[in-house]
Amino acid sequence: MRKLIVTGSGGQLGRAVKRQLDGRYDLIRTDVAADDEIRRLDITDIDAVTSFAKEEKPYAIINCAAYTAVDAQETDVDNSYRINAIGARNLAIAAEETGAKLVHISTDYVFAGDKQTPYTEFDAPGPISIYGKTKLAGENFVKEFSRAHFILRTAWLYGEGKNFVRTMLRLAESHDQLGIVDDQIGNPTSAQELARAIDYLLGTDNYGLFHATCEGVCSWADFAEEIFRLAGRKVEIERLSSEEYAARNPAAAPRPHFSHLEKMMFRLTGGFAMCDWHDAIVRYLESGVTAG
Ligand SMILES: NC(=O)c1ccc[n+]([C@@H]2O[C@H](COP(=O)([O-])OP(=O)(O)OC[C@H]3O[C@@H](n4cnc5c(N)ncnc54)[C@H](OP(=O)(O)O)[C@@H]3O)[C@@H](O)[C@H]2O)c1
Numbered sequence: 001m002r003k004l005i006v007t008g009s010g011g012q013l014g015r016a017v018k019r020q021l022d023g024r025y026d027l028i029r030t031d032v033a034a035d036d037e038i039r040r041l042d043i044t045d046i047d048a049v050t051s052f053a054k055e056e057k058p059y060a061i062i063n064c065a066a067y068t069a070v071d072a073q074e075t076d077v078d079n080s081y082r083i084n085a086i087g088a089r090n091l092a093i094a095a096e097e098t099g100a101k102l103v104h105i106s107t108d109y110v111f112a113g114d115k116q117t118p119y120t121e122f123d124a125p126g127p128i129s130i131y132g133k134t135k136l137a138g139e140n141f142v143k144e145f146s147r148a149h150f151i152l153r154t155a156w157l158y159g160e161g162k163n164f165v166r167t168m169l170r171l172a173e174s175h176d177q178l179g180i181v182d183d184q185i186g187n188p189t190s191a192q193e194l195a196r197a198i199d200y201l202l203g204t205d206n207y208g209l210f211h212a213t214c215e216g217v218c219s220w221a222d223f224a225e226e227i228f229r230l231a232g233r234k235v236e237i238e239r240l241s242s243e244e245y246a247a248r249n250p251a252a253a254p255r256p257h258f259s260h261l262e263k264m265m266f267r268l269t270g271g272f273a274m275c276d277w278h279d280a281i282v283r284y285l286e287s288g289v290t291a292g
Contacts, residue, residue: 001026003058004202005100007091008065009038012159012191013105017062020195021202028056031065043087053094060101060202063091066135070109073130074253080134088138092145101148103198108155108186108213110136113256120264121153121209129253139209150201152194152212155261156223158284159191165284166292168224172233173291179248182221182239186259187213190280200272208269211261214277226278230285 002025008014009029021027030041030052041052043065053061066084067073073080088104095102111119112126127133142149158165171178189212197212218226221239228235246252266272 002060003028003056005030005041005053005056005058005061007031007041007043007061007063007087010035011064011066011068012157012161012163013194014064015160016191016195017064017198019192020199025059028058043090044082046086046090046093049090050094050097053098053100057098058100060103061091061095062103062198062202063088063105066105067131070129070131070255071251071253073134074251077130080130081137084131084134085137085141089141089145092142092149095146095148099148101150101202102142102146103150103152103202104138104142105194106139106151106153107132107135108153108259108261109256110139110153111256111259113184113258115258118260118262119211120262121211122264128256131253132256148205148207150198150207151209152197152201153209153261154189154194155186155213155259156188157191157194158188158281162292164188164220164223165227165281166289168227169231169233169289169291172228172231172235175235177236177238178224179238179240179245180221180224181242181245182219183241184255184257184259185217185219186256187215187217187261188223188277188281189213189274190277190284192283193274193280197266197272197274204270206269208265210265211263212266212274213261213263214274214280216277217260218277223281226281227285230282 010031034040109132110125
């Protein structure tokens with residue numbers, strides 16, 4: 001069986017990747033903290049990363065590790081670059097040295113969000129947050145140091161872990177009314193759908209940069225409304241502008257107003273399709289997800 005090193009294995013995508021690929025690949029699951037099933041691998045440590053890869057000689061490395069707390073990174077800049085940029089660089093060097101493919105995950109937040117039409121892979125990035133800047137630096141390192149790479153930009157991800165959907169379910173337990181941003185538009189995406197896209201690309205030599213989100217867009221307020229409707233929760237939504245939200249939450253990082261990602265590369269290179277966000281959220285809620 002082909003061997004895969006999965007980093008950040010305890011995170012949302014890391015868990016979805018296990019569900020998607022376990023049994024068909026030999027998964028070496030790693031994370032910054034070890035447990036019974038997961039080995040310790042800190043992606044910021046170049047020596048640890050390259051010697052781990054040389055020892056395991058994987059078919060591919062799937063990088064699910066990242067610093068994802070967007071607001072915290074505005075004041076934790078070095079750690080943000082260390083994990084999202086240097087971590088990606090280290091894995092790219094290790095992949096190149098061992099002849100492995102590299103799957104790396106990036107974000108819609110590499111864009112400024114001031115466009116009126118969907119962003120394709122051929123549009124110029126222009127990040128407005130530290131997270132967006134460090135993820136873009138990670139993309140660039142991956143392109144610079146590894147030839148056999150797939151970079152998948154995803155957005156508004158939810159799976160097994162901390163995410164917007166579980167936060168809404170938790171807040172619905174104690175609130176009749178919630179103020180939610182209504183002027184940021186994006187593609188809510190299930191981690192399981194993203195894992196399916198990784199599965200598809202892994203078996204190909206279809207390298208490059210791909211937008212990989214569920215189909216369709218909405219605002220955070222629309223997304224919350226659909227979550228409450230499907231979960232049978234009665235919560236009145238106060239639709240806020242980003243400025244109104246920031247006035248109530250001063251630590252919030254700037255986020256793109258419009259980050260609709262068009263999956264042009266999938267369209268041009270074989271037509272892999274990801275499901276509609278409405279269908280994905282129904283499936284997710286039916287899977288028995290709890291408030292969190
Ligand atoms: N979540 C979103 O809404 C979203 C949106 C767009 C793109 N993405 C991208 O999608 C990918 C997966 O995100 P996710 O939501 O699955 O993230 P996640 O749930 O936060 O998981 C990230 C994992 O990486 C681990 N990690 C942190 N620092 C590490 C290090 N130095 N070495 C090794 N592992 C480390 C984390 O461990 P600890 O928990 O112990 O820190 C965690 O297990 C990331 O590249 C992210 O940038 C996410």
